[in-house]
Amino acid sequence: MCKDAIVYDNKPKAVTLEAGHSYYICQCGRSKDEGVFCDGSHADTKCPTTCLPKKVDIEKTKQYHICMCKSSKNMPFCDGTHSFYTEDDIGKKVK
Ligand code: FES
Numbered sequence: 001m002c003k004d005a006i007v008y009d010n011k012p013k014a015v016t017l018e019a020g021h022s023y024y025i026c027q028c029g030r031s032k033d034e035g036v037f038c039d040g041s042h043a044d045t046k047c048p049t050t051c052l053p054k055k056v057d058i059e060k061t062k063q064y065h066i067c068m069c070k071s072s073k074n075m076p077f078c079d080g081t082h083s084f085y086t087e088d089d090i091g092k093k094v095k
């Protein structure tokens with residue numbers, strides 16, 4: 001987790017990822033692509049070297065729960081850490 005990341009949402013987002021594809025998932029919380037896929041917005045962060053996207057190579061096509069609070073210890077997947085955040089934390093820095 002980057003200390004300068006932003007909480008995009010306080011719950012995960014179910015996204016279907018396809019086998020044989022690689023994806024770059026947003027870890028900074030600033031992507032305008034629904035906060036899921038990196039769109040380069042991390043370049044505006046204060047720590048552009050750590051707020052980089054997380055590359056995942058998918059072996060099985062299925063729905064994955066993408067971490068939208070950007071605080072999971074198993075990025076880019078939800079590990080339940082989001083329960084720590086309320087609606088008021090959305091759009092603010094991770095804690
Ligand atoms: Fe968030 Fe690239 S836009 S990591």
Ligand code: FES
Nearest residue numbers: 067068078081082
């Ligand atoms: Fe981030 Fe669940 S949405 S840990």
